[in-house]
Amino acid sequence: MTAGGPLGGRATSVAHAGGHGAVLRPRRGAALSERLAGRVFLACAVLAGVAAMAVVGVLAWESAAFFSQVSPARLLTDPSWTPLAEEPRFGILPLVAATAQIVAGAAAVAFPLGLLTAIYLQYYAGPRTGTVLTAAVTLLAAVPTVVYGYVALNFVTPALRGILPGIGAFNAFSACLAVGVMILPTVALLSRSALAAVPHSLLETGMALGAARARVLTRAAIPAASRGIAAAMALAVARAAGETMIVTLAAGNQARLTGNPLEGLRTLTAFIAQTSMSDPAPGTIEHHALATVAAVLFLGGYAVCALARWIGRAR
Amino acid sequence: MSDALHDPGTGTPGPPATPVLSATGLTVRFGGRPALADVSLDFPRGRIVALIGPSGSGKTTLLRALCRMNELIPAAVTTGSVRFEGAELYAPEVDPAEVRRRIGVVLRESALFPGSIFHNVAFGPRASGFAGDLHALAEEVLAAVGLWAEVGGDLDLPASALSAGQRRRLCIARTLAVRPRVLLLDEPASALDPVAAARIESLIHSLAGDVAVVVATSDLRLAARVSDVTAHLDRGELVECGPTGTVFTNPRSKRTEAYLTGRIP
Known part of the structure; x- marks a missing residue:
């Protein structure tokens, strides 16, 4: 999916x-x-x-x-995407912008949280805490995305209504949070692998120069692992951009060029899912548009994955 | 000058100076047999001390114990005392990072930080809150190790562009930038070509005086040429310690004699 x-x-x-x-x-x-x-x-x-x-x-x-x-x-x-209107218009920008908004929001959640989790697991956690927390993070990766979507729609959005009264039943904010949690294990576990590959001698050298541990980690270990961490983040971006179920359930299906996270939106993937379900007749322009959106998503996802692989490999 | 260096006590005016660093009953275990057993050793101010002995003799463990690096290994247990300028390094209130700024170490597996030469040199001073001119400091320490002219004053050159010998000298410069009073070098010239090794050797000579230098090495010729005092370690014990000339030409201990002549005891 x-x-x-x-x-x-x-x-x-x-x-x-x-x-x-x-x-x-x-x-x-x-x-x-x-x-x-x-x-x-x-x-x-x-x-x-x-x-x-x-x-x-x-x-x-x-x-x-x-x-x-x-x-x-x-x-x-x-600027507008109205494939079912009498005079249909096919501007893919609202869909791309919506996907970008979800990706950016999810990244804002998952990048810092994932990186800090990775640092904790690699350098601070004791053996027992480390095992338990790693299992917990891995468990997040095992949650089906439809469950994330369901939780975002039925629990996160109602909870947010107390803090943000203007929030819609379908909104980008909840979707960003849920997608962010969904890609968190990708960022955390792959970043941790990158940190684990940093030679121990580099950390010792930093300590030997009179630096405290946190400084050695931020100024020496993370820069040394930066390629692996960047690759982890690129893969997470690809997963977020391809995510369908969460955004369909939590963010709804309104193709509007709005940056307001409290409103609903329609990503590339949500359009494909929902239009496919409305079963457009083969040969119609909607049917062709569906494939075009899919192609854009495919190329974008492929590009990000290729970028991730290139970052991870290049030395 | 070199005569005075090789005869501690007569070259320094006034009463014999107290040692800058002094280990007493130093024992280090990593679980099981001690890697260093009850070693007591004084390190004279401004002089070069060579630690010799086969691998596994405790040279590196002693070196790391002098700057509290062993405690980064979870299993390590250190007992005994190390006094620096009269202050106990292992006192509970002493910050190990502070210890390592006074007693700088270039580890055997010293790694260069990714990035420029400047980044490598500036790491230590920045960590200790150095407020002066980092570029001037970098120029000074790189000139001291003979790298400044070799890189044409280009501090932005990536450290990875340097040769093996230059990297070793950059590691020493990086430690000097923290302005330690004691410089500990673990196998400083190992696995280098003869020219690069000779450079390191003359560098060690030139540094002594301002700082006390401790060189752990399995290269006996290096130890004989460079040091004022030689300490022979074997299986974690201090076998013999004395002026280098005496230890090499007329060792008191049979074990030292056997090691120096290449006979396996």
Whole structure:
């Protein structure tokens, strides 16, 4: 359901890896089951590759049909998105802005919280506290997103109404909080791995120069782990941008170009989910628009994932 | 000058100076057998002391005990006393960070911080709240280790661009920038080419006087050439300590003689 882009990308690379596995090729007289096993693995790998290519193909085909009716310039500059109006308008900006708002809000929650959690787990927690807290953070990753959405809509928003009276039943604020908590484990656990890879000698060197522990961590350990931490954050951004269930449930479905977090909004993903459910007829402009939005999401998600991988690898 | 250096007591005017650093009954355990057992040793002001002995003899443990670095290892238990200028370093009210500013150490596995040469040199002074001109300080300590001219005064050069020998000298400069009274060096010239090692050696010579230097090394030639006093450690015990010339030419202990001549006891 979430992040179709990165999943598709990974599937293709798995297919490639399968093609290079020549080291363990069975000898000619091998049993039938052995030869059959190789075929089965090949079939699975090919299937994954075909699935990825099929998704890309469908998106490209449908988007091409869309762009034959709406110019890319209009898609990118028209300030409103009303595909079902009598004179439909297709400006993707409100959807992109909504997704960006959710991502920014979730990042504002998850980046500081996740990084500080990672630092605590890596450098301050005792063995027992560390194990319990790591399990708790990992548990957050296991919560289905629909549960986050349900909690945001039915508990977080009503609770916020006491503090922010103007808040709508559907609002970006609750969605940001819920998506932020959802991506928290990604930031915390991957940042912790990055910190764990910092050589112990670097920390000792900092201490040997007369610096206190917190200073060594902020001035030496975190800079040394900055690439890994940045990669963790980029992956978290990709997950937040691809998140559908939470934003659909908590933020509603109003495609408006408004920055007000107390109002509802409609992200790229929420549009896809809800328009798909309204079952537009194939060949119609709404049907084509759906694929175009999906393609934009796919490309954006893929770009962020590629960025994350590049940051994590480059040295 | 060098004669005076090699004959402690006659070169310094007035009564013999109190040692700048003095360990008494120092014992360090990491669980099990002590890594350092009941070592008592004085470190004279402004002089170079070499700690020699095979690996596992306790050189590094002693060096780290003198600047309270062992306590960063959870299992370490230190007993005994280390006095710096008469003050007990292991007193409960003493801040270990403060200790490490007075007694600087260049660890064997010293790591460079990611970033520029300047960032590396400025780390220590910034941590101790240095309020003066950091650039002037950086120039001074880099010149002291002979790096200033080599990098053409370019403080923004990434530290990773330096050669192995230059990195070792940058580590020493970085520690000097905190203005310690005692400089502890763990294997300062190991795994360097002969030219780079010779530079480190002459650097150690040039630093003594302003600071007391303690060099832990398994390189006997380095110890013989560079130090005023040599202490031989073996299995955590202090076997012998005396003026370097005496220890190397006429050791009192059979164990020291065996180690110096390469005979395994």
